[in-house]
Amino acid sequence: EFNTGKDLEEIARRARTLLEDLRKNHPNLILRFSGEDTFRTRLEDQFLVYDQVAALVDRLGLPDTVGVATPPMVSQRLRALRERYPVTEFEVHFHDDRGFALSNTLEAVREGVRYINTTLLGIGERSGITSMTALMFNLHLDQNYDALEGYHLRGSYPINVLAADKLRMLVPPKEPISLTNRTHTAGVHQGAILNNSSTYEAHPLDVFGVSERDILLGPLSGWNTIHYFLKEIHYFRMDEATARDITARFKERVYQIDADQSPAELLLSIATEEYKLPKLLLPESARRQIVQRLDEEQPRKEQVK
Incomplete structure (x- = not known):
């Protein structure tokens, strides 16, 4: 009408x-x-x-x-x-x-x-x-593997970070496929996580690429991605202006790195050696690296019992 x-x-x-x-x-x-x-x-x-x-x-x-x-x-x-x-x-x-x-x-x-x-x-x-990746995540948890046939699940987190960067934002905290889903601040939680990660991490986020190594740093990375990598993963204290400055310097030099140096290593050296960024005041146990094995085969239907 x-x-x-x-x-x-x-x-x-x-x-x-x-x-x-x-x-x-x-x-x-x-x-x-x-x-x-x-x-x-x-x-x-x-x-x-x-x-x-x-x-x-x-x-x-x-x-x-x-x-x-x-x-x-x-x-x-x-x-x-x-x-x-x-x-x-x-x-x-x-x-x-x-x-x-x-x-x-x-x-x-x-x-x-x-x-x-x-x-x-x-x-x-x-x-x-x-959300596309939130849906795929839940289909995986429901063991609806037929619906996921043909999808590269480990690309879920990197593409979320890339999309957020292009939109000049961070991955929303409510998005299941995000680093937020592996952020622990409560002391009791941190201690238990160090002993056994499954205590407070019930879901296989590594299958969906929630890993430091899966963030695609390079000459096309925007300041949002740089800010996300340094602050959310490596716990550096920084503001937007600093992130923009570091991004400009990173882009100037990323093409010149040696074959044995990764873009992530270059970025971390700029942050620590040149900008001397301080760390956020989090307990040491909260700063554990979130690095998963990426060469493991994804679970398949025939592996489900």
């Missing part, structure tokens, strides 16, 4: 005409039809439109446009739609206005949905949508 200015019957007719033309002239084209604001739309109204187009498309979209859905709402709506359109695939798109984007997505997966809209870091309108 307030968007297109047309009633549902006219929308359904126009959509059907367009899709019939596309299907006739481009028979191999993959077609999806999405009705906006699925979870505030009455089921009868959704049927009115989808009945006209379901046979013409490969997928029906269910966008939670304004982020009102909850997991029970997701399962209820999907079951009703699947009963009415048993041979049609569904695609979902959840916004995080209520903080349920990931939970809703996982509920949709449990209901058999195979097509999910995600973005890096969950970037999207308002509070964003489902």
Whole structure:
């Protein structure tokens, strides 16, 4: 009413005409039809439109446009739609206005949905949508390895850092695939972690590349990445201005390093020897290196007992 200015019957007719033309002239084209604001739309109204187009498309979209859905709402709506359109695939798109984007997505997966809209870091309108790496992380924990086939999981953390750098921000603290998920400040936690990391680290973040060695430092690294590497991983005290200065110096010299020196070693030498950056006042136990073996084969389906 307030968007297109047309009633549902006219929308359904126009959509059907367009899709019939596309299907006739481009028979191999993959077609999806999405009705906006699925979870505030009455089921009868959704049927009115989808009945006209379901046979013409490969997928029906269910966008939670304004982020009102909850997991029970997701399962209820999907079951009703699947009963009415048993041979049609569904695609979902959840916004995080209520903080349920990931939970809703996982509920949709449990209901058999195979097509999910995600973005890096969950970037999207308002509070964003489902984070791609957060979803993959949870699919892995749920042992849904079929859904992860073909994905390079160890690239998850580096690509999060890269995306954040290009957006001139840090990886959000709520992002599961982040170093924050391995940051311990409580003294009791730190002591236990040193004895056995599984005490307070229950998840295999190394599978997703949460490792110092996986941060891709080089001539294209922005100051956000440099700041993140030095402050969040090596606990140097620094401000934005210092990070920018160090980044400029690092970029000037990174092409000149010897074959036996890594970009990380160059950056650390600049920070310690030239800028003499002080360390943050954290207990020594909190400064342990987060370095994981990267040559281990990822868990496969046949290894699950």
